[in-house]
Amino acid sequence: MISIEHAQEQSKLNAFILAARPKTLAAAFVPILVATAVAYSELKTNDIKVQWSLSLFALLSSIFIQIGTNFVNDAIDFNKGADNEKRIGPKRMTQSGLLSARQVLFGGFCCFLLASIFGIPLIVSGGFPILIVGMISIICGYIYTGGPYPLAYKGLGELFVILFFGIVAVLGVYYLQTNSIHLHAFIASLQIGFLATVLISINNFRDSIEDKKVHKMTLAAIFGKKFARLEIASLFSFAYLLNIYWYLNGYIFVALLPLISMPLAIYVTRGLIVNEPSPLFNKFLGMSAAVQMLFGIFMSIGFFIR
Template sequence: MQPRIQSNQANLNPNKKEWQVWWQLTRPHTLTASFVPVILGTVIAYEITPIKFDLFLAMLIASLLIQAATNMFNEYYDYKRGLDNEKSVGIGGTIVREGVHPKVILNLAITLIALSVLLGVYISMNSSWWVALVGSVSILIGYLYTGGPLPISSTPFGELLSGLFMGINIILISFYIQTGTITATSILVSIPTTILIGAINLSNNIRDLNGDKEHGRKTLPILVGRENAIKILAVAFLISYLWILALILFADLSPWLLVVFLSSPKAYQAVKKFIGKTIPIEMMPAMKATAQTNTYFGFLLSIGFIISYLF
């Protein structure tokens, strides 16, 4: 049974349909950080072995469930700590804007985690129980990102940990459950996506810099300043593209991987749309472009590998 919206206050957006409220609660623009690594890791594995589609689908759904649950924990704990209000910018703030009861969101997040664990058991039974251990650590990091006494989101390490556990971690698990091994190529190819997922987190923290500072957070943009944070974002994009070029030149990977450069205009847009902006609502297009860069980069890289297998 679908949980109903329970309200201790008036719904602040009565024109919004209920399914839209629940869809926004998953923060769909962040889900790219889950499915892109799974697809990429699986495509890389195809060079070694035929794809086991049951494991691919189980991994894809489990990753999406964990990401959605992490977003809901974020929603719940941001509300509990007073970080969200009806004027908050973005698609978070479902509790304060839509009147959804906090416990409903917390219970839904726990349910999604439970479902992901069941999928993880299936994956482990058909690959290795080491996957269960690594997956459990990933779930714990997802919770601790906003939960616990010292949330990761309040520290300068949010970008690093989100990139590692949603980038290289997911890519290598997706690769391993297909092939039963980890190769140097799978590790090297995972680096740019890891950086770009961290960039999504960085863009969010650039937007929220003023509000985070008021609540005593110590995020990377707060420590280095807005302008330097934007420069770091630009460097992250640059490294990601140059990394692929280096793999082609020095690791003997296919020139077809250059197709990823078709996504570079989005990276340029992301940086440009951040420059000179200080009001959160004005930075939403830059955040969207950052997430799109990761999506397009990952899909194009996967396409490059597929074409290289054919020719």
């Protein structure tokens, strides 16, 4: 028979897994994959192989930074009243009482520590620039909702995601692999960053009414529903329109294969236009994560087979 203590420990473990928001972790995986694929395409012309171990350590570090950020967000949003019984998004572990804010914050700092440990081989390989990028990424993971100037409460959440889950992640891994920066990597970073930002934009659109009540001034809370819908449609559109760059530069498969994910992006956009914020938005959030994953995988295939 399972003891009560064992059952409680299992329940806490499950709560921590849910607090990590596993459905959103594509935002950490896709930039690493795409960056490695871009580097592979560039290096193979000189008969140089990518270092898969560096991409693996970058992936592990990125995942734990994101999980740590999610934990801190869970605890601090509860403490500030942003997560309450009126929330229509997925259940938050602190707000539901399954974990205390202290436990979740401790879990967040443990994740940041693990991210730092996995980042050591990256620093050894990439040197001082990677050290600075890693430190800033972890600090910003905390101040996304914590500290005296929480980014998510000041309308800077979208900029944070584009920067760290797009530009920094892709360019950082590309630099590790090639010891250089190239426009190709920057364009890819924008595309992946835009798609990652769709996730937070949907989240903020869904929660905008309750966020505004507790002074969590996201862009959706500041500018309203019309802006939120336009923002999401624009992020999707810019991500796909930038495929023109690849076509003009002779990367035909890179330009065309990601378009396989476009029907799902159109479906999500239409759903957000015709529906008001409700639990249905949680479905659209999951679909937008799938769009980013499909886009990134097919883009990477394009680079690998070029």
